[in-house]
Amino acid sequence: MTTRITRDELARRIAADIPEGSYVNLGIGAPTLVADFLPDDLEIILHTENGLLGMGPKPDQANLDPDLINAGKEPVTELPGAAFFHHADSFGMMRGGHLDVCVLGAFQVSQTGDLANWSTGRPGAIPAVGGAMDLAIGAKDVYVMTDLLTKQGDSKLVEACTYPLTGVGCVTRVYTDHAVFDVTPDGFRVREAFGDNTVEELERLTGLHLGGSLA
Amino acid sequence: MIDKTVPDAASAVADIPDGATVMIGGFGRAGQPVELIDALIAHGARDLTIINNNAGNGDTGLAALLATGGVRKIVCSFPRQSDSWVFDRLYREGRIELELVPQGNLAERIRAAGAGIGAFFCPTGVGTPLAEGKETRTIDGRQYVLEFPLQADYALISGHRADRWGNVVYRKTARNFGPVMASAARSTIVQVDQLVPLGALDPESVITPGIFVDRVVAVGERPWLRDGAFVGGVDLEGRPDADAGEEIP
Incomplete structure (x- = not known):
């Protein structure tokens, strides 16, 4: 039997791996949930690529400010110690290797760490990339947060991505609802399996040879 | 004056x-x-x-x-x-x-124009469709794409x-x-x-x-900054677009 953890549990699991003092960018969508599980007593600085370090939680209705938003264009707050900056500086922080961690969603991740998360390449679809490519190659650690399987049951961990790439060899770790995988020179290695998942079961689900032995 | x-x-x-x-x-x-x-x-x-x-x-x-x-x-x-x-x-x-x-390339290409830079080698987009047909160069073991202002x-x-x-x-x-x-x-x-x-x-x-x-x-003072009727592309339900442009088909 396979067990899966919830989105919130996965967000909590990722948050637990982020050390105090880290500069962190949480991509739009599910990765923003990670912020809810960062311990209040640790100073972890959130970066939002539209120009803010020290991003705080969503304000209450009375304190919405259209000039203070995150990359998902949702209202946010600024914490004491926050800093604003322009877009070229903001992306320089990524590209220049100053950001410690970013957490991104994915369509597919290959066993060499290639990421596909911006386009399915489907004809007629309107392409939109935003900051995904900059984030993918910029942060020191690129964590992916995703379900292991698509709604159709296909593995998102693949030998080679079939969707258009966001970045080459950029993903360091993949957090899924079944297990956590490190991207190593020898491919994916199971770091931690949730519930009853075993390496053998994960190999069956992904169709990949997975390194790692679980105690 | x-x-x-x-x-x-x-x-x-x-x-x-x-x-x-x-x-x-x-x-x-x-x-x-x-x-x-x-x-x-x-x-x-x-x-x-x-x-x-x-x-x-x-x-x-x-x-x-x-x-x-x-x-x-x-x-x-x-x-x-x-x-x-x-x-x-x-x-x-x-x-x-x-x-x-890509968003950072957009910002940097604009910055380059303002700063008089003729072109620059950038790691963003390497190996992706958005770098197709562009000149690349390996510098200190890392691959870059030539981007123009x-x-x-x-x-x-x-x-x-x-x-x-x-x-x-x-x-x-x-x-x-x-x-x-x-x-x-x-x-x-x-x-x-x-x-x-x-x-x-x-x-x-x-x-x-x-x-x-x-x-x-x-x-x-911009009226929309205060009137609450319009909060700037903001989805108050907290359901922003996914960072990818599309849903998986």
């Missing part, structure tokens, strides 16, 4: 010709120079190339400009959003050309306060593309909430020095 102030938004944009390339500041609606865009719509210039991060939200501002049919091409990173129906329709009907640029005839920017020399300060995340765009256009037009006397801005805090600014127009 230097006085870059102009009386109103209409006169600020009055000389923008057909065929011009116009940078428009803002990320979503934060920092979008709505009054200048409205003036440009009234002015009626056609065949424009617009450079912005997005391609308009809802039916106002940049979206309203697109809806006039006066925009031939848009250069942006993230056109498709939950409320980008104006762009979506024009694009599907083949009535607008799209140049899609992006300049404009005009930049329309929204600041918070300015003086008559064109020194500008911004407000919170509304700063976004303002400083780089101000440097990259032949004529930079800034709308601000408030015009202040020369010397009133702390020189240590000036973000865009007046050398980059040609015209300043005070539009008063």
Whole structure:
């Protein structure tokens, strides 16, 4: 039997791996949930690529400010110690290797760490990339947060991505609802399996040879 | 005496010709120079190339400009959003050309233009469809793509306060593309909430020095900043677009 953890549990699991003092960018969508599980007593600085370090939680209705938003264009707050900056500086922080961690969603991740998360390449679809490519190659650690399987049951961990790439060899770790995988020179290695998942079961689900032995 | 102030938004944009390339500041609606865009719509210039991060939200501002049919091409990173129906329709009907640029490359290409850089090697996009056909080079073992500067005839920017020399300060995340765009256009037009006397801005805090600014127009406190009816492309249900542009089919 396979067990899966919830989105919130996965967000909590990722948050637990982020050390105090880290500069962190949480991509739009599910990765923003990670912020809810960062311990209040640790100073972890959130970066939002539209120009803010020290991003705080969503304000209450009375304190919405259209000039203070995150990359998902949702209202946010600024914490004491926050800093604003322009877009070229903001992306320089990524590209220049100053950001410690970013957490991104994915369509597919290959066993060499290639990421596909911006386009399915489907004809007629309107392409939109935003900051995904900059984030993918910029942060020191690129964590992916995703379900292991698509709604159709296909593995998102693949030998080679079939969707258009966001970045080459950029993903360091993949957090899924079944297990956590490190991207190593020898491919994916199971770091931690949730519930009853075993390496053998994960190999069956992904169709990949997975390194790692679980105690 | 230097006085870059102009009386109103209409006169600020009055000389923008057909065929011009116009940078428009803002990320979503934060920092979008709505009054200048409205003036440009009234002015009626056609065949424009617009450079912005997005391609308009809802039916106002940049979206309203697109809806006039006066925009031939848009250069942006993230056109498709939950409320980008104006762009979506024009694009599907083949009535607008799209140049899609990763967001950081967009910012850096604009910065390069303003700083006189001829081109630069950038790691973003290597091995992706957005780097296809571009020159690459391996430097110290890492692969880079050659990217060229992006300049404009005009930049329309929204600041918070300015003086008559064109020194500008911004407000919170509304700063976004303002400083780089101000440097990259032949004529930079800034709308601000408030015009202040020369010397009133702390020189240590000036973000865009007046050398980059040609015209300043005070539009008063933006009503949409306060009225709560419009919160800037913000989805209050907290369900933003996924960072990928599409759903898995």
